Amino acid sequence: MSAPARSAAGTPVDGRSAGSERRPAHVGPAPAHSCRVLLVDDEEPLLRAWTRELHRLGVEAWTARSGRDAESVLARFPGHFDAVACDLHMPDGSGMEFYRFLVTEYPGVEHRVVFVTGGAISDTETEFLRTAGNPVLEKPCELGPLVKLAREWAGRRLTRGANAGEDRRR
Numbered sequence: 001m002s003a004p005a006r007s008a009a010g011t012p013v014d015g016r017s018a019g020s021e022r023r024p025a026h027v028g029p030a031p032a033h034s035c036r037v038l039l040v041d042d043e044e045p046l047l048r049a050w051t052r053e054l055h056r057l058g059v060e061a062w063t064a065r066s067g068r069d070a071e072s073v074l075a076r077f078p079g080h081f082d083a084v085a086c087d088l089h090m091p092d093g094s095g096m097e098f099y100r101f102l103v104t105e106y107p108g109v110e111h112r113v114v115f116v117t118g119g120a121i122s123d124t125e126t127e128f129l130r131t132a133g134n135p136v137l138e139k140p141c142e143l144g145p146l147v148k149l150a151r152e153w154a155g156r157r158l159t160r161g162a163n164a165g166e167d168r169r170r
Contacts, residue, residue: 035154036060040070041087067093083150088117
């Protein structure tokens with residue numbers, strides 16, 4: 001039996017009421033050796049489905065409903081996430097804005113972002129994605145590629161994690 005979902009604040013969140021709580025949610029616990037993924041998307045049903053699937057696959061999944069919510073999660077848990085899956089289009093801070101925030105505030109984390117998009121993208125967004133060079137998943141999408149990347153990036157973290165000089169924000 002798995003533990004109940006919890007928000008980043010540690011309060012229980014049930015799947016039906018998570019949207020009203022407006023806090024990042026965490027479903028856990030996952031195995032200690034698991035990779036950790038932050039899902040950033042404004043579509044709550046999608047977040048719930050992805051969180052359940054990632055947890056089933058042994059991945060520790062956290063959610064944020066906007067780039068601004070994700071900024072708060074990262075401030076509370078710097079260095080915690082092996083991968084970030086971020087929607088490109090969100091009403092409260094776009095994926096591009098969140099990426100720029102990462103470049104400035106959490107250098108290196110921007111290289112572990114997988115962008116997710118479910119619709120047409122502008123020329124500006126196309127150029128941004130080309131320049132950033134991060135992986136892009138089209139909705140609806142299988143989570144296999146995200147899990148594979150997260151596990152690869154987690155392996156790198158575990159390999160270098162014992163280094164005394166490691167930047168704790170990465």
